[in-house]
Amino acid sequence: MPNNKKRIILDVDTGIDDALAIIYAVKSEHVIVEGITTGFGNVDAKQATENTLKILDLIHPKYEIPVAIGSDKPLFRPRREPSVDIHGHDGLGGYSLPETGRAAIEHHAADFIIKEVNDNPHNLTLIFTGRLTNLAIALAKDPTIAFKVKELVLMGGALHVPGNITEVAEANIHGDPEAAHLVFESGIPIKMVGLDVTSNTKFGEEHFDKLMELLSEDQQGLKDFFKHIFQFSFDASDNLNEGRYRLMHDPLAVGVAIYSNYVKTEDFYIYIETRGALSSGATLADLRNPQTETNASVCMEVNNQLFLQHYIDTVTK
Numbered sequence: 661m662p663n664n665k666k667r668i669i670l671d672v673d674t675g676i677d678d679a680l681a682i683i684y685a686v687k688s689e690h691v692i693v694e695g696i697t698t699g700f701g702n703v704d705a706k707q708a709t710e711n712t713l714k715i716l717d718l719i720h721p722k723y724e725i726p727v728a729i730g731s732d733k734p735l736f737r738p739r740r741e742p743s744v745d746i747h748g749h750d751g752l753g754g755y756s757l758p759e760t761g762r763a764a765i766e767h768h769a770a771d772f773i774i775k776e777v778n779d780n781p782h783n784l785t786l787i788f789t790g791r792l793t794n795l796a797i798a799l800a801k802d803p804t805i806a807f808k809v810k811e812l813v814l815m816g817g818a819l820h821v822p823g824n825i826t827e828v829a830e831a832n833i834h835g836d837p838e839a840a841h842l843v844f845e846s847g848i849p850i851k852m853v854g855l856d857v858t859s860n861t862k863f864g865e866e867h868f869d870k871l872m873e874l875l876s877e878d879q880q881g882l883k884d885f886f887k888h889i890f891q892f893s894f895d896a897s898d899n900l901n902e903g904r905y906r907l908m909h910d911p912l913a914v915g916v917a918i919y920s921n922y923v924k925t926e927d928f929y930i931y932i933e934t935r936g937a938l939s940s941g942a943t944l945a946d947l948r949n950p951q952t953e954t955n956a957s958v959c960m961e962v963n964n965q966l967f968l969q970h971y972i973d974t975v976t977k
Contacts, residue, residue, distance in 0.1 A: 666785055667692050673701025673790030674711035675747035676889050681789050681910035683975050686721050690918050695726045697769035701790040702742050703751035705732040709764050714757040730769025730794035734836035746896055753892030770797035781808040787917050788814040789910035791832055796839035799846050806848040815913040817854035817943035819958055830855050834941030841932040850956040853913040857962040861908040867968055874976035915967050924961040927954040
């Protein structure tokens, strides 16, 4: 494991897996969360922000983490309404967290990203677990930040596997393909944590039992939260005839940022399809010939058991 703490900004659309990712990042001894930015996706931006603030209350970070609200719609197209089957109407499976005294800062998420990157050149890793809209806006305002970010780790895309929204498109890229196109063409160093690996991160009942066993009595609030959202997730997956498990899409992006050895990667030039009636949001590469130019390191294999064990060990501390 790395010795130096990685400084990150986490961008979320806080539904269940974003909440799991936030808890993972904040509790990791290898990470300092410099800020969290929010946007639309699993829920609208206002709900994502409220959920994020409440999750921070739940886990009591040892340091201040600013939260900045961002875009509530894609750059150029209508917002697709989220599916409540996977995250519930409120994004957290209907779990009632106490009202929070925390508040978002006044800066828009894009402006927060610009300021933090310019103030800390080559020192910040961006982890995006939702749409790339906030980053696209930031890059449009200040294209130079692309060359000052240490790395962008994004949960999104599908290269050799089917999509989960359409036959070829993954939800985060499909949700704002123009934003994704701008980001992938910006020159920012990208690690793409897509469905090629996240579709293998099956957190099942055996993992849940281990999680419950390791949480102590003074972590009862967190234990109750985990119990609700994982049972909600298992039931939702079961209702879709997929089996009783939760795919850990967003936590894996955090995990890869912490410890890259969880995955094996290959470099590709990823093109984002924005115009196709059937293929909008697809992440494409020319696989006919060896890559001569690349813009992303794509995760192709994951050591799922190592990752899930580290997740459990980290969040139960």
